[in-house]
Amino acid sequence: MLVKRRVREGEGEEMIRLEDVKMHFTVRKGLFKTTTMKAVDGVSLKIGKGEILALVGESGSGKTTLGRLTLRLLQPTSGRILFENQDITNLHEAKLKMFRGRVQAVFQDPYSSIDPFMNIYQIVEEPLVIHRIGDEKERREHVYKTLEDVRLTPPQDYAEKYPHMLSGGQRQRVGIARALVLNPEYIMADEPVSMIDASSRVEILQLLKRLQETHNIAFLYITHDIATARYFSDRVSVMYRGRVVESGPSEKVIEKPLHSYTKQLIAAVPEPDPSNRFRERSVVETGSFDEDDADLVEVEPDHFVAGFKK
Ligand SMILES: Nc1ncnc2c1ncn2[C@@H]1O[C@H](COP(=O)(O)OP(=O)(O)OP(=O)(O)O)[C@@H](O)[C@H]1O
């Protein structure tokens, strides 16, 4: 393999950890006034090596900002960001170079991350060139192999094409190939299928899941779509107004949601079988909430809910 990963022992080890991270933006309001936008307001979470965490929540809840923080594309207002237990909160760009080669992003709109004037080969090769990996021949082999990995086959048919010549789904495969070519250990995927037509969505998610499994990549999967979160992720964290209000194993959070906000999110998903629509999904009915209390309480093993009182 052209891009070797550092040896990684076993799962259960930590990839990314956020500790009480806040990201407050100062926003101009009128000519002289400014206000503070608390996009992320005290979030702690961790993603294990090879683990998929889904981040769900309504528009504006802070998901993208949190995703960018995990990649240290933003420097938080306060709190700590750790990558493999190393504090990277305040590292300068020069010192982040090693980290930049080991983490990647896939965005909603592949056009935002790929240059429309480069052909597919150049787009996928570019990260290798930037990180000065391999000679021309080695790079060619690796780029072709990566195009095969994302099922753009035979790769020769795609190498010379330009992004506008591809379908939305194919373009997102190029975005994924570009993210994959450096053999990353962590990928932040921000709504990777929401702009793709419904018929290709499942295929792209299956592709991501297969790549995640074969390459043992840790994933942050940001989505509005609870159904795909259930399918795709090991764990789910639910964001509401810059905070995590519930987190735990996907089947627990989605099938037995405890926080009222999670229940609302799930109730908003159309139920294919109408007789199930009013099914009681909650198990713990003995608890109550303090909606203003942001502290996460472990209600059952590994299932955390904000402001829960037994
Ligand atoms: N650079 C910035 N400057 C000022 N405010 C910002 C900035 N980035 C994000 N925000 C604000 O922070 C809040 C959270 O934004 P964010 O994009 O993280 O939400 P989101 O959950 O990803 O929403 P969506 O589901 O629509 O993508 C929003 O109110 C947004 O306007």
Ligand SMILES: [Mg+2]
């Ligand atoms: Mg977003």
